[in-house]
Amino acid sequence: MLPNPSGVHFLSAHAVIRQLIRSSGVGPGDLVIDFGAGPGTLTAPLAATGSRILAIERDPAFVRKLNRRFADQPLVKVVHADLRTVPLPSRDFSVVASIPYAVSTVLLRRLLSRPRRSLVGADLVVEWGFARRIVAARTTETAKWAAKYELRIARRIPANCFRPAPRVDSAHLVIRRR
Numbered sequence: 818m819l820p821n822p823s824g825v826h827f828l829s830a831h832a833v834i835r836q837l838i839r840s841s842g843v844g845p846g847d848l849v850i851d852f853g854a855g856p857g858t859l860t861a862p863l864a865a866t867g868s869r870i871l872a873i874e875r876d877p878a879f880v881r882k883l884n885r886r887f888a889d890q891p892l893v894k895v896v897h898a899d900l901r902t903v904p905l906p907s908r909d910f911s912v913v914a915s916i917p918y919a920v921s922t923v924l925l926r927r928l929l930s931r932p933r934r935s936l937v938g939a940d941l942v943v944e945w946g947f948a949r950r951i952v953a954a955r956t957t958e959t960a961k962w963a964a965k966y967e968l969r970i971a972r973r974i975p976a977n978c979f980r981p982a983p984r985v986d987s988a989h990l991v992i993r994r995r
């Protein structure tokens with residue numbers, strides 16, 4: 818395992834990136850949020866779908882990088898914000914994101930517990946064990962989410978699909994509004 822002082826793991830497997838985008842089905846006219854956009858690993862292929870992207874990132878160095886990378890792409894809006902507090906759209910939106918594991922629960926609460934069900938669907942890369950717990954829907958909270966949203970694991974994503982590789986495998990978690 819490589820040293821990784823920042824604790825950030827970037828998705829590096831192109832096949833996984835393609836599967837996430839294809840699964841989301843997003844296209845022109847859709848509003849898509851990439852939470853924790855990093856250097857734009859998912860933002861770039863998402864922009865190629867013709868959808869409107871909000872690339873949300875907390876780290877100022879990544880924000881500068883994203884602003885440079887997407888300066889000539891009017892459909893990409895880079896938002897320097899914390900995903901735990903950034904206001905969510907009131908119009909329908911989708912999420913395609915490889916998120917920081919530490920805030921997975923907070924983000925799912927924000928997306929799935931709000932009264933306004935403007936989340937159409939999400940394709941998320943999350944920690945494998947977390948995904949298993951969510952789809953099992955054994956708690957009152959996750960059971961409530963399951964009543965409103967279909968939650969399933971599309972596939973296991975091995976740790977070697979990231980650079981540097983994390984200690985644990987991940988999952989492609991699919992969420993769809995019922």
Ligand SMILES: C[S@@+](CC[C@H](N)C(=O)[O-])C[C@H]1O[C@@H](n2cnc3c(N)ncnc32)[C@H](O)[C@@H]1O
Nearest residue numbers: 827828853854855858874875876899900915917
């Ligand atoms: C796992 S990395 C994924 C980066 C990129 N999406 C990829 O797949 O390669 C998570 C990213 O989320 C950012 N991040 C961490 N905590 C955040 C927060 N609370 N709000 C917004 N971004 C955050 C990190 O700076 C990092 O760029």
